[in-house]
Amino acid sequence: MAIKESPKATAAAPSTGIKVIVVGAGFGGLTAAIECRRQGHAVEIYESFPELKPLGDIISFGPNAGRIFRRWSDGTVADRMRPLSIDLRAHGFKIHKYTGELVITQRNPEIDPEAPVFNGHRGELHTVVFNYAREELGIPIHLGHRVTQYWEDEERAGIILDSGEKATADLVVGADGVRSKARELVLGYFDKPKSSGYAVYRAWFPNTDMIKDPRTKHFCENGDTFNGWIGPDVHFLFSTIKNGQDCCWVLTHKDEADIEESWSFPGKLEDVYKVIEDWDPICKAIVEKTPSLVDWKIVYRDPLPRWVSDHGRITLLGDSAHPFLPTSAQGATQAMEDGVTLAVCLKRGGKGRVPATVRAYQDIRYDRVRAVQKTGETTRDMWHKADWDKVAKNPESIQLPREDWIFKFDAEKHAEAVFDEAVRKFL
Ligand SMILES: Cc1cc2nc3c(=O)[nH]c(=O)nc-3n(C[C@H](O)[C@H](O)[C@H](O)COP(=O)(O)OP(=O)(O)OC[C@H]3O[C@@H](n4cnc5c(N)ncnc54)[C@H](O)[C@@H]3O)c2cc1C
Structure with a gap:
């Protein structure tokens, strides 16, 4: 050819x-x-x-x-x-401790055209x-x-x-x-790929059930949002996109399972609930709206x-x-x-x-x-x-680096x- x-x-x-x-x-x-x-x-x-x-x-x-x-x-x-x-010009990135306290709102830089x-x-x-x-x-x-x-x-x-x-x-x-x-x-x-020791539960879904729930509708009614909750060896990121129309979350957590990397392995909500037990209840309120999710193992090479x-x-x-x-x-x-x-x-x-x-x-x-x-x-x-005592004194230290x-x-x-x-x- x-x-x-x-x-x-x-x-x-x-x-x-x-x-x-x-x-x-x-x-x-x-x-x-x-x-x-x-x-x-x-x-x-x-x-x-x-x-x-x-x-x-x-x-x-x-x-x-x-x-x-x-x-x-x-x-x-x-x-x-x-x-x-x-x-995210209006909202920025709101970073929380997993228990719910807002640590800092990281402002987004102006978009360079x-x-x-x-x-x-x-x-x-x-x-x-x-x-x-x-x-x-x-x-x-x-x-x-x-x-x-x-x-x-x-x-x-x-x-x-x-x-x-x-x-x-x-x-x-x-x-x-x-x-x-x-x-x-x-x-x-x-x-052969090696386990990184982590996996990510990932989901993307329309805001239909989110706006019906008074606990979650504010994420979808005022433009786009981006929130993170950070815990020991785990973080949960949640965003709303296209003027709050779509919702997406990713939960990175410890996982040593030795299966192949793929974007298509279905995950189970019960497993996600176990990871965020004792967390800010808003995290579960978001996750329970999820129709389906992917369990993506992160591998290293x-x-x-x-x-x-x-x-x-x-x-x-x-x-x-x-x-x-x-x-x-x-x-x-x-x-x-x-x-x-x-x-x-x-x-x-x-x-x-x-x-x-x-x-x-x-x-x-x-x-x-x-x-x-x-x-x-x-x-x-x-x-x-994260050492939360140190973060309390210097909240900027937990921001996403932009180098x-x-x-x-x-x-x-x-x-x-x-x-x-x-x-x-x-x-
Ligand atoms: C289905 C899918 C979903 C993804 N979803 C996300 C996501 O949600 N978020 C995220 O951050 N990253 C995602 N990624 C990964 C992300 O796209 C990549 O990390 C990044 O864009 C780098 O892209 P790449 O072109 O190097 O590799 P990839 O995006 O993985 O593209 C590789 C391409 O090669 C093709 N291919 C593989 N083997 C062969 C072969 N033998 N012959 C012909 N074609 C072949 C694959 O079908 C694929 O389209 C996804 C990747 C895939 C394939």
């Missing part, structure tokens, strides 16, 4: 002649493909899900992702995401980006195509699908998520020794290279930064230097991603091991600035 040059590819930037196959149409894969198109590469996506479904629940994009979305279609993609996303923040339903935001890639840019996205094998030689790389079909390109990008198949080829072994294959023709990107803890709120954003960086590197390196270029991409990304990953642990531990080195980062500018030096050692 040959990759076709789309007429719109040349409209975006001069064609580089580089052909890229992206495996996976999550935020990482879609961003990689969109940015490859922006930088003049020919790109196609292969995705195992047979049709687009609005899966998942709450997902966060920091300003460092907003800056990327803003560059798409002169800001119209970001404009479409805005009404789907939580608006060039680097907006988005928090909303993963499926709804994903649909906006997916449709932009497919309908507006005309990027071929082959749904229902599961990749079963990867291969490479010095000149090319390729994939084999479960149908037996084959496709080849200058570069294959394994943006195939936490249970990546591409990772096996790159590493040469199967890296040690940092991979490398993201790039022996011949430099296959690379990992996003969760396949570096899964994140939800408390970092940066997993999807870092996957997007990967995509931007890779596309810039390929443009700068050119068709004749793909392997060196892809190694430079890993080099540019590796330490930053590792440092951002760690913030997931530090935020979780700051909450779960400039993460949020003010411009992946595109950075890649342009450091590429020449990064690639030199691989030539």
Whole structure:
């Protein structure tokens, strides 16, 4: 199967002649493909899900992702995401001790129009980006195509699908998520995930029952809200979105169960009630309105020794290279930064230097991603091991960190600035 040059590819930037196959149409894969198109590469996506479904629940994009979305279609993609996303300008983030006392209201910074923040339903935001890639840019996205094998030689790389079909390109990008198949080829072994010791019960539902209950209706009647309750080794976050129309909560708690990571394991309300026994009763009042929930085990993987294959023709990107803890709120954003960086590197390196270029991409990304990953642990531990006497004296200490080195980062500018030096050692 040959990759076709789309007429719109040349409209975006001069064609580089580089052909890229992206495996996976999550935020990482879609961003990689969109940015490859922006930088003049020919790109196609292969995705195992047979049709687009609005899966998942709450997902966060920091300003460092907003800056990327803003560059798409002169800001119209970001404009479409805005009404789907939580608006906390009036409410801020109210942080409570699990017993109910309000500790602090963390104000939200003004939205930077060039680097907006988005928090909303993963499926709804994903649909906006997916449709932009497919309908507006005309990027071929082959749904229902599961990749079963990867291969490479010095000149090319390729994939084999479960149908037996084959496709080849200058570069294959394994943006195939936490249970990546591409990772096996790159590493040469199967890296078994480890339990992180935590799991998250997660739910998203309409406000129908919330507004019937006098204890909970205020969450849905005055715009969007965001509240957190923090206890020993556990935290509960509850938000209302789209002007209070939808409700979402996540409860992170200790869990050593050794089952596979998945967004689809159903959870049980009785188990949630056990975790929040003796808590602020409003937490149970919220949880009992939940029609269904997911029990998502958070797994760990040690940092991979490398993201790039022996011949430099296959690379990992996003969760396949570096899964994140939800408390970092940066997993999807870092996957997007990967995509931007890779596309810039390929443009700068050119068709004749793909392997060196892809190694430079890993080099540019590796330490930053590792440092951002760690913030997931530090935020979780700051909450779960809170010393409430100290917090009483310094309530700001319990706020969500918002760090400039993460949020003010411009992946595109950075890649342009450091590429020449990064690639030199691989030539
Ligand atoms: C169904 C689902 C629901 C999620 N819900 C949430 C959520 O509510 N909140 C949140 O914060 N994060 C959620 N995530 C994770 C979040 O989207 C990612 O952490 C982040 O966006 C990084 O994305 P990624 O593109 O690297 O990986 P992913 O988003 O996991 O995308 C990987 C893609 O690769 C595809 N794929 C995997 N194997 C193959 C194969 N062999 N052949 C072809 N395609 C393949 C998968 O179907 C998937 O679409 C969810 C992920 C998925 C897949």
